[in-house]
Amino acid sequence: MGRYLRSKQGRAGQSHGESQTGDAPAHSEVAGGDSESSPSEDRKLTLSLKGLDHLVLFGENDSTLRSLDRRFNVRTHSRDGLLHMQGDAAALSLARVAMEYLIAQARRENVLTQEHLEYAFSLAEETAAGESANSPQFIVQGQRRIVRARSVGQSRYVETMEQNDVVFAIGPAGTGKTYLAVALGVRYLKEKKIERIVLVRPAVEAGEKLGFLPGDLQEKVDPYLRPLYDALHDIVSFERLQRWIQTQVVEIAPLAYMRGRTLHSAFIILDEAQNTTLNQMKMFLTRLGPESKAVVTGDVTQIDLADADQSGLVLIQNVLKDVNGIGFVYLSQKDVVRHRLVKDIIMAFDRYGEDAAGSGASK
Numbered sequence: 001m002g003r004y005l006r007s008k009q010g011r012a013g014q015s016h017g018e019s020q021t022g023d024a025p026a027h028s029e030v031a032g033g034d035s036e037s038s039p040s041e042d043r044k045l046t047l048s049l050k051g052l053d054h055l056v057l058f059g060e061n062d063s064t065l066r067s068l069d070r071r072f073n074v075r076t077h078s079r080d081g082l083l084h085m086q087g088d089a090a091a092l093s094l095a096r097v098a099m100e101y102l103i104a105q106a107r108r109e110n111v112l113t114q115e116h117l118e119y120a121f122s123l124a125e126e127t128a129a130g131e132s133a134n135s136p137q138f139i140v141q142g143q144r145r146i147v148r149a150r151s152v153g154q155s156r157y158v159e160t161m162e163q164n165d166v167v168f169a170i171g172p173a174g175t176g177k178t179y180l181a182v183a184l185g186v187r188y189l190k191e192k193k194i195e196r197i198v199l200v201r202p203a204v205e206a207g208e209k210l211g212f213l214p215g216d217l218q219e220k221v222d223p224y225l226r227p228l229y230d231a232l233h234d235i236v237s238f239e240r241l242q243r244w245i246q247t248q249v250v251e252i253a254p255l256a257y258m259r260g261r262t263l264h265s266a267f268i269i270l271d272e273a274q275n276t277t278l279n280q281m282k283m284f285l286t287r288l289g290p291e292s293k294a295v296v297t298g299d300v301t302q303i304d305l306a307d308a309d310q311s312g313l314v315l316i317q318n319v320l321k322d323v324n325g326i327g328f329v330y331l332s333q334k335d336v337v338r339h340r341l342v343k344d345i346i347m348a349f350d351r352y353g354e355d356a357a358g359s360g361a362s363k
Contacts, residue, residue, distance in 0.1 A: 043092050045085040047099060049078060057106045064102065064117060068095055071121055097124040119151050122334050139180065140187040140235060147183040147235060153335035154180060161295060164327035166285065166320075168273075169297045170313065171331025174342045177297035178271050182231040185267035185295075189249070194291070195265040196248065199228040200284065202255040202275045228252050228271060255280060264289035273298035274313040275305055281312030301353075 049057065058064050058078070065076045072095040074087035085095055098120040105116050139147045139158060149155040154176050161167050161184055169177040185197040229252065232241055244250040255276065270276070270284050273296045281296075288294050298313045305311055320326050333346045 042086050043089050045092055045096055047083045047085070047096075047103065049081050049083050049103070052103065052106055053110060054078065056110055056112055057102060059112070064112065067117060068098060071095075072098070072124070094124040115150070123152055139183045140190070147180075149180065150176070151335040153329070153331045157329045157331065158184065160327040160329050161293070164325055165292070166288070166294045166326045167296070167329065168313070168316065168320075168327070169295065169329045169331065170300060170317075171329075171335065172299055172301065172333060172346045174336040174346070175331035176335065177299075177331065178227065178269065179231050179234075181269045181295040181297060182228070183235055185269065186232075186235050188267050188293075194267045194293070196263075196267075197244075197250045198263055198266050198268045199232075199250070199252045199271065200255050200258060200269065201228060201271045202273075202280065228269075255284060258284055258287050261287050262289045263287050263292055265291040266293075268292060268294045270294070270296045271298070274300050274303045274311050276312040277305070277310055278312040278315045278319070281316050301349075 065078075068074065069076055072087065072091045074085055074091050074095045076083060076085045076095075078084070083099065085092060085099070087095065101120045101123055102112060102116065105120075106112055139149065149158045153171075157167075157169055157176075157180060161181065169181070171177055182197075182199070185194070188194045189197055232250065236244070241250065245252070255270065266289070268284075268287070273281065275298075276284070284296075285294060296313070296316075300311065300314055303311045303314075308314075317328065321328070333350075336342050336346060
């Protein structure tokens with residue numbers, strides 16, 4: 001990758017915010033991004049670091065800068081509150097997108113994680129490939145942190161939910177399908193764009209025959225709906241959520257209990273939709289009343305139905321593909337924002353499935 005390597009000695013003696021060379025003059029570019037050509041055909045770029053904690057931005061031993069240098073084949077150093085970057089035009093353009101995101105993130109939350117670094121790299125590369133380069137979108141202030149889209153795919157997902165009344169989000173675990181839908185529903189509720197949130201899940205483990213289970217409705221469905229409660233508790237205080245549930249501003253119910261209803265001015269989320277049949281999917285979608293939105297989420301690689309080919313989430317893609325006002329969003333391992341190993345686990349399972357399919361075809 002890079003032709004330029006930092007010496008360990010030079011790095012060890014450098015404090016954050018100082019040039020690795022010590023005596024290199026500050027570039028004359030305007031802080032914030034003007035660039036100029038050098039005799040070697042490389043370009044130079046300067047970004048302002050004013051008010052930033054350099055340890056947060058650069059990482060221990062400048063690990064973030066070293067990762068940036070290796071990924072995009074650029075050379076970086078800081079001096080006098082400025083970050084100086086040098087490389088060919090294409091590489092510098094990529095590095096700038098990544099670093100501007102990291103700087104913005106460090107200013108907002110004063111913390112950078114490995115997930116932020118990976119997102120910065122994917123944002124830069126997808127921008128170069130012509131993808132939308134919107135900065136991560138604020139959705140709602142949660143209990144412990146601000147909830148926002150944290151990948152290009154998640155940003156596209158939020159935009160699609162805002163622009164369409166019915167949205168299908170399909171992707172692996174950890175991509176924020178349900179969490180972001182719940183967060184947007186809470187925001188719409190706070191902004192009085194809707195009057196209630198309805199969260200629905202098929203209780204496939206119970207065969208949707210909940211009448212045969214002991215206890216009242218709450219006791220019957222709680223085990224199957226717990227992930228939806230978890231998402232809400234992360235965004236809304238316990239007291240507020242209890243009040244919303246008691247007044248039916250928030251309703252969490254199994255899919256079977258939606259039959260025969262019409263939901264007005266509601267944000268309705270169907271989770272784990274890969275475990276519905278096409279008839280159940282039709283029943284759910286036709287509950288939609290005036291001024292309502294429906295978001296359907298699921299992972300078509302985790303179907304628990306006896307006949308996976310009958311999954312409503314698989315079949316509905318062909319049924320509704322040409323209907324205006326309905327959006328489909330496909331998330332991937334690039335959008336995983338759980339523990340850093342989750343993305344690697346998903347990719348390993350994908351490779352295993354491909355290898356198994358290949359060996360089966362060769363027999």
